[in-house]
Amino acid sequence: MAGRNHLYVPGPTNVPDSVLSAMHVPMEDHRAPDFPKLVKPLLEDLKKIFRTETGQAFIFQATGTAGWEVAMCNTLSPGDKVLSYRFGQFSHLWIQSARRMGLDVEYHEVPWGEGVPLDHLEQRLRQDANHEIKALLICHNETATGVTNDLKAIRDVLDRTGHPALFMIDGVSSIGSIEFRMDDWGIDVALTGSQKGMMLPAGNAYVCFSQKALEKRHEARLPRNFLNIEDQIQANKDGYFPYTPSTPMLHGLRKAIDLMLEEGLDNVYARHHRLAEGVRRAVLDGWGLELCARDPKWYSDTVSAIVVPEGFDARDVMKVAYYRYNLSLGGGLSEVAGKVFRIGHLGDVNELMLASAIVGAEMAMRDVGIDVKPGSGITAAMEYWRDTAPPLEA
Structure with missing residues (x-):
């Protein structure tokens, strides 16, 4: 692909x-002076x-x-x-x-x-x-x-x-x-x-x-x-x-x-929160789906576990995303296997990187029959990110 x-x-x-x-360095003597x-x-x-x-x-x-x-x-x-x-x-x-x-x-x-x-x-x-x-x-x-x-x-x-x-x-x-x-x-x-x-x-x-x-x-x-x-x-x-x-x-x-x-650790934390909130807007406001986290006080700024509607298997979404769109999504584990798929939003990420995760997940969900409005997720996310974007440097 x-x-x-x-x-x-x-x-x-x-x-x-x-x-x-x-990391691309020759091997070296770990006992060197x-x-x-x-x-x-x-x-x-x-x-x-x-x-x-x-x-x-x-x-x-x-x-x-x-x-x-x-x-x-x-x-x-x-x-x-x-x-x-x-x-x-x-x-x-x-x-x-x-x-x-x-x-x-x-x-x-x-x-x-x-x-x-x-x-x-x-x-x-x-x-x-x-x-x-x-x-x-x-x-x-x-x-x-x-x-x-x-x-x-x-x-x-x-x-x-x-x-x-x-x-x-x-x-x-x-x-x-x-x-x-x-x-x-x-x-x-x-x-x-x-x-x-x-x-x-x-x-x-x-x-x-x-x-x-x-x-x-x-x-x-x-x-x-x-x-x-x-x-x-x-x-x-x-x-x-x-x-x-x-x-x-x-x-x-x-x-x-x-x-x-x-970057500054406080800025790292703030970046993760802002990017995560954009993903949450896509899930909740755009797609109209639910998060596994039951209350906003529990929401994670590094990963969102998205609950698929009753009658669907999240593993089907992940399979389509991977083989059709070259997108790797996290799976549900143990008690939530098949019930959720996960979008990780941590580490080296920015808005446009996460936009690909949102768009790819949306396409995969529609492909397996989940009724989400085309473009709803990315629209909700991008409007939040635009509204909260830092000012341009002079």
């Missing part, structure tokens, strides 16, 4: 040409993406899934109780990972399309008078349903109840795209992957620990080897890694961080 594939899944995301170019000139500033600047001055960031040759394990195995011991909420596929998988590691997992079901119920959380923490709950595991942005949790509000619950549980965050589809403030919100461990807001290929997990969480490594008794932060701490202080890193990924990360810091 002529032209390029239009990739609008919520990860992996599009990699900027400048990042691809930065000048290698720390790359590594030390990189680890310090990675902290800026997490918005922390007091935490410590780590780079693992792994994915976000391994980040869950990094968070838990370096801070907890077998049988420790952790609290979580299941409201989508990735919160489900983190719960599953914690169980497999030998933790005592207490989780509560939440309708898919909603987030953490703050009243229930506060009640449960107040009941835990003996502080048996050692960690709270929360997905900031549930990629499967397009739901974002209010981390500051959750932190406020922890503070009001005086509960000392570690506050652990899966930020795989939020960090680098949605407002995230590790120090301000008292987050103890945060993790993300390279392939989403960080605008890189999959293959790296970035994990950041608060000082409180770092101290837990001395008493944690869960088995750990490759994912042991102690090995990282000892090697990183001199600008090296305890094993062979992917040097092209390090150079790509250097460029990706430079792009984000040059």
Whole structure:
């Protein structure tokens, strides 16, 4: 098929040409005496993406899934109780990972399309008078349903109840795209992957620990080897890694961080919100369809999960979009399989890029018989984007 594939899944995301170019380097000696000139500033600047001055960031040759394990195995011991909420596929998988590691997992079901119920959380923490709950595991942005949790509000619950549980965050589809403030919100461990807001290929997990969480490594008794932060701490202080890193990924990360810091993180967040709102206008106002997220307070600025009308299968929309229009849309996972398709709007995106996702999705929906008015989605989106466009520079 002529032209390029239009990739609008919520990860992996599009990699900027400048990042691809930065990664196109010869192999190099990761034990060379000048290698720390790359590594030390990189680890310090990675902290800026997490918005922390007091935490410590780590780079693992792994994915976000391994980040869950990094968070838990370096801070907890077998049988420790952790609290979580299941409201989508990735919160489900983190719960599953914690169980497999030998933790005592207490989780509560939440309708898919909603987030953490703050009243229930506060009640449960107040009941835990003996502080048996050692960690709270929360997905900031549930990629499967397009739901974002209010981390500051959750932190406020922890503070009001005086509960000392570690506050652990899966930020795989939020960090680098949605407002995230590790120090301000008292987050103890945060993790993300390279392939989403960080605008890189999959293959790296970035994990950041608060000082409180770092101290837990001395008493944690869960088995750990490759994912042991102690090995990282000892090697990183001199600008090296305890094993062979992917040097092209390090150079790509250097460029990706430079792009984000040059744009300004607050501007990155604002761009994502504005672009996401245009997509939501297309879905709600243009097509007259519903989002999986049940209330605007849950709406995600990195992914929209679009509910297809009763009697249709979202997988048919995705298949037509891919084979007929060379457009990759995200699928529904687990409980929402066949019920939703997803448009990812994170990372290296702008209005015209997302316009192709909206137009392609609209054509595919019409092709499978879904009754949406031709041009309705892109009209709603573009009018919003035009009305909110920044002024032209003189």
